[in-house]
Amino acid sequence: xxxxxxxxxxxxxxxxxxxxxxxxxxxxxxxxxxxxxxxxxxxxxxxxxxxxxxxxxxxxxxxxxxxxxxxxxxxxxxxxxxxxxxxxxxxxxxxxxxxxxxxxxxxxxxxxxxxxxxxxxxxxxxxxxxxxxxxxxxxxxxxxxxxxxxxxxxxxxxxxxxxxxxxxxxxxxxxxxxxxxxxxxxxxxxxxxxxxxxxxxxxxxxxxxxxxxxxxxxxxxxxxxxxxxxxxxxxxxxxxxxxxxxxxxxxxxxxxxxxxxxxxxxxxxxxxxxxxxxxxxxxxxxxxxxxxxxxxxxxxxxxxxxxxxxxxxxx
Numbered sequence: 613x614x615x616x617x618x619x620x621x622x623x624x625x626x627x628x629x630x631x632x633x634x635x636x637x638x639x640x641x642x643x644x645x646x647x648x649x650x651x652x653x654x655x656x657x658x659x660x661x662x663x664x665x666x667x668x669x670x671x672x673x674x675x676x677x678x679x680x681x682x683x684x685x686x687x688x689x690x691x692x693x694x695x696x697x698x699x700x701x702x703x704x705x706x707x708x709x710x711x712x713x714x715x716x717x718x719x720x721x722x723x724x725x726x727x728x729x730x731x732x733x734x735x736x737x738x739x740x741x742x743x744x745x746x747x748x749x750x751x752x753x754x755x756x757x758x759x760x761x762x763x764x765x766x767x768x769x770x771x772x773x774x775x776x777x778x779x780x781x782x783x784x785x786x787x788x789x790x791x792x793x794x795x796x797x798x799x800x801x802x803x804x805x806x807x808x809x810x811x812x813x814x815x816x817x818x819x820x821x822x823x824x825x826x827x828x829x830x831x832x833x834x835x836x837x838x839x840x841x842x843x844x845x846x847x848x849x850x851x852x853x854x855x856x857x858x859x860x861x862x863x864x865x866x867x868x869x870x871x872x873x874x875x876x877x878x879x880x881x882x883x884x885x886x887x888x889x890x891x892x893x894x895x896x897x898x899x900x901x902x903x904x905x906x907x908x909x910x911x912x913x914x915x916x917x918x919x920x921x922x923x924x925x926x927x
Contacts, residue, residue: 620911620914621911624904624907624908624911627903627907628900628903628904628907631899631900631903632684632896632899632900632903633677635895635896635899635900636677636680636896639892639895639896640673642890645660645664645669645890646667646669646693646889646890646891646892647660647661647663647664647667647669648660649889649890651663667693680893680896684900687700688700689703689893689896689897689900690893690896690897691893692886692891692893692894693889693890693891693892693893693894694885694886694889694891694894695891695894699893699894699897700897702882702894702897703879703882703894703897703898703901705783705877705882706877706878706879706880706881706882706898707878707879707901708783708784709779709783709794709871709876709877709878709879710864710867710871710876710878710879710880712794713794713797713798713801713867713870713871713876713878714801714860714863714864714867716794716798717797717798717801717802717805717863718801718805718856718859718860718863720798720802720806721801721802721805721806721809721859722809722856724802724806724810725805725806725807725808725809725810725812725813726809726813726852728744728748728806728810728813729744729809729810729811729812729813729814729816729817730813730814730817730840730845731744732744732745732810732814733813733814733815733817733818733821734817734836734840736814736818741814744810744814745810745811745814747807747810748806748807748808748810748811748814749807749811750807751803751804751806751807751808751810752804752807752808752811754803754804756800756801756804756869756870756873757869757870757872757873759800759803759804760796760797760800760870760873760874761873763796763799763800764777764796764873764874767796768796774792775792775793775795775796776789776792776793777793777874777875778793778874778875779793779794779874779875779876779877780793793874793876794876796874797870797871797873797874797876800870800873800874801863801867801870805859805863808855808859809852809855809856809859812851812852812855813848813852816848816849816850816851816852817840817844817845817848819848820844820845820847820848821840821844823844823847825843826839826843826844829843846920846921847920847921849920850917850920850921853913853916853917853920854913854917856913857909857910857912857913860905860909861905861906861909861910864879864902864905864906865880865902866880867879867880868880868881868883868884872884879898879901879902882894882898883895883898886898
């Protein structure tokens with residue numbers, strides 16, 4: 613197993629290097645000078661040149677590239693042009709909102725969708741299956757921003773629940789208010805992710821239940837519960853694990869919609885601000901951190917695959 617982990621870590625580092633290099637090249641060709649944007653397009657050229665020198669934008673691209681990597685290896689991702697603070701601090705602040713939102717929503721979605729998907733598969737063709745499948749389809753087609761707005765109208769306007777509609781400025785220093793501010797965003801994300809996972813679990817279980825080895829287990833007189841939980845469910849979990857890994861990656865990137873609706877200062881909102889402000893160090897830092905989480909999620913999925921299916925080799 614250890615040689616496999618070492619190889620995967622090498623691949624992960626190569627992926628991070630490639631992703632950050634591509635972003636660096638892409639930022640070079642994007643029109644717009646950060647110094648001119650900060651000072652205004654009618655600013656004195658001498659002031660623009662001075663700011664470019666202070667930000668290091670007057671250096672050749674290769675020198676900037678080498679300097680950035682040397683800093684990144686020391687854990688220094690540079691200084692944000694927009695916020696005049698370390699990129700590392702800004703990303704940590706965004707992750708402190710986005711990561712709990714994504715992890716809790718994905719956990720709740722899994723806890724809800726797996727039993728419902730199994731139930732729908734066991735009662736395939738029944739009214740219960742039709743109801744669960746229709747509800748899942750409805751959850752998929754409803755846009756997240758609309759669901760979020762409806763939750764605000766229902767829970768805050770109509771039911772008048774004491775839930776804040778904005779994340780507190782002081783962040784997690786006020787944990788109770790921060791947790792309450794995440795309730796509706798988590799519900800919004802959980803609804804859409806549960807809908808997709810229910811259909812995935814149902815389809816996967818139905819496919820496994822039609823396999824020969826399941827029919828053989830039934831012919832031996834084993835109970836339906838033993839057939840399902842001991843023989844079928846483990847194999848049915850393989851595609852679901854794959855989807856969960858992809859969902860985690862997509863949620864980290866797509867959280868910007870929910871964060872915008874609920875006024876959350878997460879990583880998605882931070883990305884939009886950094887791109888619009890041509891904050892190159894912050895954009896590059898965010899991409900590297902997101903790539904690191906995605907690579908880690910894929911590594912965990914591969915290890916779970918090997919655990920769930922012994923036919924998968926570490927070689």
